[in-house]
Amino acid sequence: MNPYLDKLQPYPFERLRALNAAITPNPAFGHISLGLGEPRHEAPTLIKEVLARSMSGLSHYPATAGTPELREAIVAWLHKRYGLSIASAQVLPVNGSREALFSLAQTVVDGSQPGATVVCPNPFYQIYEGAALLAGAQTAFANSDPARNFCVNWDEIDAGTWQRTQLVYACSPGNPTGAVMPLSEWQTLFELSDRYGFVIASDECYSEIYFREEAPLSGLEAAAKLGRTDFRNLIALTSLSKRSNVPGMRSGFVAGDAALIKKFLLYRTYHGSAMNPMVQAASAAAWNDEAHVIENRQRYRTKFAAVTPMLAEVLDVALPDAAFYLWAGVPGGDDVGYAQQLLAQYNVQVLPGSLLARESGGLNPGAGRVRLALVADEAECLEAAQRIVSFTRSFSSAAQ
Numbered sequence: 001m002n003p004y005l006d007k008l009q010p011y012p013f014e015r016l017r018a019l020n021a022a023i024t025p026n027p028a029f030g031h032i033s034l035g036l037g038e039p040r041h042e043a044p045t046l047i048k049e050v051l052a053r054s055m056s057g058l059s060h061y062p063a064t065a066g067t068p069e070l071r072e073a074i075v076a077w078l079h080k081r082y083g084l085s086i087a088s089a090q091v092l093p094v095n096g097s098r099e100a101l102f103s104l105a106q107t108v109v110d111g112s113q114p115g116a117t118v119v120c121p122n123p124f125y126q127i128y129e130g131a132a133l134l135a136g137a138q139t140a141f142a143n144s145d146p147a148r149n150f151c152v153n154w155d156e157i158d159a160g161t162w163q164r165t166q167l168v169y170a171c172s173p174g175n176p177t178g179a180v181m182p183l184s185e186w187q188t189l190f191e192l193s194d195r196y197g198f199v200i201a202s203d204e205c206y207s208e209i210y211f212r213e214e215a216p217l218s219g220l221e222a223a224a225k226l227g228r229t230d231f232r233n234l235i236a237l238t239s240l241s242k243r244s245n246v247p248g249m250r251s252g253f254v255a256g257d258a259a260l261i262k263k264f265l266l267y268r269t270y271h272g273s274a275m276n277p278m279v280q281a282a283s284a285a286a287w288n289d290e291a292h293v294i295e296n297r298q299r300y301r302t303k304f305a306a307v308t309p310m311l312a313e314v315l316d317v318a319l320p321d322a323a324f325y326l327w328a329g330v331p332g333g334d335d336v337g338y339a340q341q342l343l344a345q346y347n348v349q350v351l352p353g354s355l356l357a358r359e360s361g362g363l364n365p366g367a368g369r370v371r372l373a374l375v376a377d378e379a380e381c382l383e384a385a386q387r388i389v390s391f392t393r394s395f396s397s398a399a400q
Contacts, residue, residue, distance in 0.1 A: 007133045011126055012355040019336060019352075020343060029347035032384045034372040036351075037175070037325065041245040041299060041375075044292040050282040057277025064274040065265060066093035073284040074253050080290075082221040090231070090258050092265055093275050093283065096250040097205045097239040101169070102131040104235060107267040108167055108199045108260065111136020115164040121152045121171055123357035123366040125203065128169040137166065141360035150177035150327065151185055154192065156361055165198045173206040173216050176356055176371040177327045178320025180210075186222035193233050199260065202236040205252070208243040208293050209300050210322035220256060231256040235264070242324070243293055244286045251275065251283045300324055303378045307385045311372075314392035326372040327353070331395060333368035341395065346387040 010018075016035065025031065065071070071088045078084045078091070094100035109116060109132070118132035122141035132139050140161050144150040152170070170189065172181035193200055202219030210216050220236045223229070239252035254264065268274075275283070286292075308319050308326065316329030330338040335352040342348050351373075353366030372388075374381045 002134070004134050004136065008130055009126075012351060015355050016339075016349075016351065020340060020349075023340060023344050025343055025347035026345055029387065031347050031349070032376070032380055032387070033349045034351075034374065034376075034381075034384055035349040037371075037373045037375065039242055039245045039247055039324075039375055040377070041296060043246050044244060044286070044289075046289060046292065047244060047246055047249070047282045047286050050285045051278050054278040054281040057281065060277060062274040062277045062280065064269045066275060067277075067280050067284070070275075070280045070284045070287075073287040074255070077287040078220070078255060081215075082218050082224070084220055084224055085229075086220075086255060087258070090261055091253055091255040092261050092268070093251070093253050093280065094237070094268075095252075095273060095275055096241060096247075097203060097237045097252045098127055099250070099273070100237050100252065100254050101125070101127050101201065101203060102134075103267065103271060103273065104201055104237070104254070104264060105131035105135045105137070105167055107264050109135035109137050110166065113164075113166070116166055117161060117164040119157055119161070119165050119168045119198075121169065121174065122360050123176055123353060124169070125171060125175050126356075129358075132167070139358075140165070141358050143360055143363070143365040144174070144177055144179065149321070150174065150179040151181065154185075154188055162192060162196045162198075165196055167199050167201060168193070169201050169203060170219065171203040172219070173204075173210065173320070173322030175203075175206065175323060176325045176351075176353065176366075176369075178206075178323040178325055180216045180321040181219075181222075183217060183222050183225060186217070186219060187226055190223065190226060190228060190234075198233065199257075200234045202234065204236055205239040206242055206323035207238060209297055209324050211301060211304060211319055212321060216322050230258075233257055233260070235260055240283060240286050243296070245296060246282075246286070249279050249282065251279050251286075299378075300374070303374050303381050306378060307374060307381050310382075310385045310389055314389050324374055326374065327369055328372060329369050331392065335366070335368055335370050338395065339370055342388065342391050346391045348384050348387050348391075350388075 074091045116137040120128040235256040241247040350370040353369035357366030
């Protein structure tokens with residue numbers, strides 16, 4: 001048995017189920033979940049139609065590198081979205097960003113090296129930690145800083161740790177904070193990569209859901225702006241799950257350093273990671289269409305515009321840069337207790353922030369906050385917000 005499996009921690013939702021096992025929610029309210037970050041808008045018709053027309057592809061083994069049509073669609077999207085000139089050999093379709101985030105670590109990390117380390121933002125998407133541990137590495141965490149719009153404080157990692165670091169996960173827009181990394185932060189990370197030689201995996205799966213006029217900066221775009229047009233030691237990962245509301249399709253791509261992509265393709269060929277031919281055809285259609293993305297983004301903007309001011313009356317919360325989460329500070333600072341009582345009294349589930357982070361530098365940067373995923377329709381999100389306001393007012397009063 002792989003001994004590294006014993007190092008894995010329960011997923012946040014498993015921990016939440018255990019914490020809530022003894023709770024019986026108030027039956028006067030129907031259940032509303034803001035806990036799981038699963039898109040719930042309808043999948044676009046154009047994607048479903050292409051899937052239905054492409055069933056003949058099931059008669060063939062798919063190529064791990066993807067069809068020329070899919071790679072061309074990805075290259076065209078990168079040019080249209082970020083103004084990048086990137087070759088077909090620098091992109092690779094993957095079965096969703098989650099699968100690629102995990103397998104990339106297995107490709108680039110040499111766990112036989114003493115002290116091999118993977119650096120993660122904190123709070124973080126738990127796949128980062130699991131991928132690092134199963135690659136034989138240890139983890140180090142750089143906390144997000146509320147005073148800097150929840151940007152990650154990479155300065156928390158000391159030189160000795162950087163020297164052992166082989167892979168850094170960056171997440172922009174961030175999960176759960178929604179923060180977008182500015183160019184200056186990318187420059188810091190690139191300079192560290194040049195000095196210590198580690199690979200950067202830029203998780204960008206929320207890049208198309210944003211609330212500012214300026215679209216989020218990609219790691220690839222930042223590299224190009226800084227003259228790093230070879231994208232050395234950089235791999236960006238993105239997905240159709242959030243952009244196009246098709247999490248069940250398991251479709252995304254990676255792009256960047258051609259040498260890394262070549263090794264990653266080799267790994268995936270042996271790992272059996274070729275994308276379903278039907279999904280490849282539908283993915284090409286999705287990357288070639290922006291109308292459904294604009295419509296989807298507007299739906300989120302409408303929800304957030306309605307919900308955020310309501311919650312800001314009782315919680316420490318503001319409109320994020322991007323993504324579909326609100327990262328809210330709760331009265332009293334007990335995120336687990338707050339979430340449990342909200343479920344018990346008003347049957348609304350949220351995710352305690354402390355479950356999304358690890359203690360680092362003497363603190364858990366998720367403590368005292370909850371993550372609210374506004375993925376349901378507007379009416380359900382507004383109903384949840386009204387219940388949260390009512391609960392929090394009574395919760396705050398009881399705490400005084």
